[in-house]
Amino acid sequence: MSVFNRLVALTLPFVPKPIVGAVAKRYIAGESLDEAVKVAEDLNQAGFLAALDLLGEDTTRIEQARQAANDYSRALDEITTRGIDAYISIKPTQFGLKVDPRACLELIRSLTTRARSKGQFVRIEMEDSSSTSETIELFRTLRGEFSNVGIVIQAYLWRSVADISAIADLKPNVRIVKGVYVEPRRVAFKDPRIINRNYVLMAEELLRKGAYVAFATHDELLVWEAFRMAEEMSLPKEAYEFQMLLGVQAELRDIIRDAGHRIRVYIPYGKDWYPYSVRRLRENPEIAGYVMRAMLRGE
Numbered sequence: 001m002s003v004f005n006r007l008v009a010l011t012l013p014f015v016p017k018p019i020v021g022a023v024a025k026r027y028i029a030g031e032s033l034d035e036a037v038k039v040a041e042d043l044n045q046a047g048f049l050a051a052l053d054l055l056g057e058d059t060t061r062i063e064q065a066r067q068a069a070n071d072y073s074r075a076l077d078e079i080t081t082r083g084i085d086a087y088i089s090i091k092p093t094q095f096g097l098k099v100d101p102r103a104c105l106e107l108i109r110s111l112t113t114r115a116r117s118k119g120q121f122v123r124i125e126m127e128d129s130s131s132t133s134e135t136i137e138l139f140r141t142l143r144g145e146f147s148n149v150g151i152v153i154q155a156y157l158w159r160s161v162a163d164i165s166a167i168a169d170l171k172p173n174v175r176i177v178k179g180v181y182v183e184p185r186r187v188a189f190k191d192p193r194i195i196n197r198n199y200v201l202m203a204e205e206l207l208r209k210g211a212y213v214a215f216a217t218h219d220e221l222l223v224w225e226a227f228r229m230a231e232e233m234s235l236p237k238e239a240y241e242f243q244m245l246l247g248v249q250a251e252l253r254d255i256i257r258d259a260g261h262r263i264r265v266y267i268p269y270g271k272d273w274y275p276y277s278v279r280r281l282r283e284n285p286e287i288a289g290y291v292m293r294a295m296l297r298g299e
């Protein structure tokens, strides 16, 4: 990223919200479940699987967490009714992890029960490092009860290799990501080369132990590494999948699909779009151009 782009990325929190919204539109299906489901249907038709993410995090009241659980229940119903090939992807802090961990566990447990009754899957996402241990604990508890639940592990954390070893006995379904939250150096690697090597190390370890791996990345090098692992380990197509975010690297997405691999697109929707959009814009190499053009147009 150029110095100018980096500067714009750093100053994003000061950019007026409507401008962030205008330039971040490409990453979000819309505010309603209906819009998200339509995007999922179109993606299914084009040969992609889908994951629905109701935007929202860091809930401060348990009533909000209950509301999120109700909204996700509706998403499960809609997926079933419309016969969509999709699952739901949830953030523990949206379910009250920081407010009432017990209530959070109960809410996710009943959502996962409901998902199981419909033959559907629940992905528990990984947020910043203040909740890593609790999230893994939550996953461990639920994995003991359900087979339709998976987790996310971040390659940028120093601790992740140990975390992978600790959950390997669960034959987990793991989405591996680089990690998106801003973390101090004592917690997360800063060198992108190390993050990539750690990503590959973790994927190999998991695959060797019989876990299901979701390679969530837009990094062509990591996609190549995943192709290599699949080839070298003679993995059946059902042992892994790729995942990408809506609005990012559509061409690479098509290449992966056309090569015959399973690939899922992550579809965020909902009213609470701001923190997610800021994270996406920070990662976008053309960010300065987008933001500047939007400012000049007075959006």
Ligand code: FDA
Residues within 6 Å of the ligand: 125, 126, 127, 152, 154, 177, 178, 179, 180, 181, 216, 217, 218, 219, 220, 243, 244, 245, 247, 248, 249, 266, 279, 280, 281, 283, 284, 285
């Ligand atoms: P990298 O950031 O190096 O990007 C590779 C290339 O992709 C870049 O060179 C750029 O061209 C392009 N690119 C990436 N992001 C872009 C953007 N926003 N706009 C335009 N181009 C872009 N993180 C986390 O901490 N917890 C989680 O639970 C999840 N969940 C998750 C689900 C899915 C399906 C994905 C794909 C990602 C996540 N992430 C996540 C985010 C993840 O940690 C990471 O921040 C992003 O995927 C970007 O990392 P890449 O591996 O794509 O590499």
